[in-house]
Amino acid sequence: MHLTRDEEDVLAGESGAVKQKSMEILVALGDIYNAERLVPIESAQIAGVSYKTIGEAGLEYLTDLSGKVVVPTMLNPMGMDRYKWREMGINETFVERQLAIIRRYEMLGIDAQCTCTPYYVSAPRAGAHLSWAESSAVSYANSVLGARTNREGGPSALAAALVGKTPNYGYHRDENRVPDISVRIDFPLAGSDFGALGYIVGKMVKSQVPQFSFVAPPNADELKALGAAMAASGSVALFFPKERAMPREIIELGRSDVDIYSSSEPDVVVLGCPHCSRSELADIARLLEGRTVARPLWICTSRFVADRSSSVISSIEASGARVICDTCMIVSPAFEKQRMMVNSGKALEYGPSLCNSHTFMGTTANCITAACTA
């Protein structure tokens, strides 16, 4: 890989040991994946934030790390709402370790917004190079916003944030941003149907780049649900909501292929994977109007969106449902070993493996009805 003189100096340790290590990581990844150079990034987003996920291993690493990030950097969800952890039933040891992790990240100059939807806080421009780790945000940035990021791991995104650059390979390059396969749907889909579709398509296309043909164009929330599910059940990092090239292969799906909804009695209903947008919160408020929950209903969003949706949240919480920030059903220990109903293809994929929870999916409306039925 070709390095500029400044980059060579960082690699030689002239900007300190932390930057040197970070540069070693970026150069090694560049060599492994055949990048010819580094490109400057406009922002970074770091996964590996919940104590449930990174545990003592991650905390030890972060504790030994010093330095400051040089681009705007946000975090993935942590294991609890920063303020409502008691309500979530999180124990104090977990809280103490979790807050230690957040403090370490803050000392590195990172904005401790803990969300899988950083693009609601600050949307990257089309064409911007990023180093993001959350797989659903990677998919949204690449596919909906036209920005460019590979699917980073927590440590590689952190190295990129400390240096402000990333190796130019994979989805940073035009030649890799082309569809491999077409998925054609000739019946109407709405809302959480797109999460169900993504769950099925991700398993079929794995790490390929799919392009879609729909009856009607999906809205941004629907594209978010589709991309998140494909990134979880497969490892799709880029898709095209419209057909744009002649594919090598075509998949045609009928309604029965994507009907994965089930109606079973849940212990808990959790919405907001990925974190709810303002319009999704408004939809939930409308569906809950005049109703009272009969079993726990949790709704996950970012603190940024929550702070701008206070009247909608008051109306949601009047039903007895609870809106939580900074966390989600997958990375929090609060939702383990339960019968969990979700409206998300991503949560459907990870609930069983990461929460050891019997997880099943319904539409948003069905989830709310289940929560309000004794």
Add this chain to the structure above:
Amino acid sequence: MLKRIKGRIIAKGIGEGPAVVTHQPLSFLGGVDPKEGVITDPHHELRGTSIAGTVLAFPQGKGSTVGSYVLYQLKRNDKAPAAIINASSETIVAVGAIISNIPLIDKLEVDPIAAIKPGSHVLVNCVEGFIELEK
């Protein structure tokens, strides 16, 4: 007699020790105990094997990127491999080896998984980019 095989340096340093060799990929998160340095993945052919102080040869890493931090934790606990040899490195092990100062080499001229006899003494030189085997 020693046999020298050239490869590509991923993480710098020099390490040597008895070889632990597997043709199966390895997940460090959930697959290796960071306190004891023992492979714990119930589905792995090397389950129960200690990797501390060894030259660990495997095709590549798999699983969560938190695995990088597990390598770091192994090093802090003095249970890390002395060096790692991959057929073809990927992000998890590459990043883990760099942050932990564990020499890592890949893309050797011959398939290391076939060439290295388990238990034999192996030297990994990630300053000049080769490994040395007993012949």
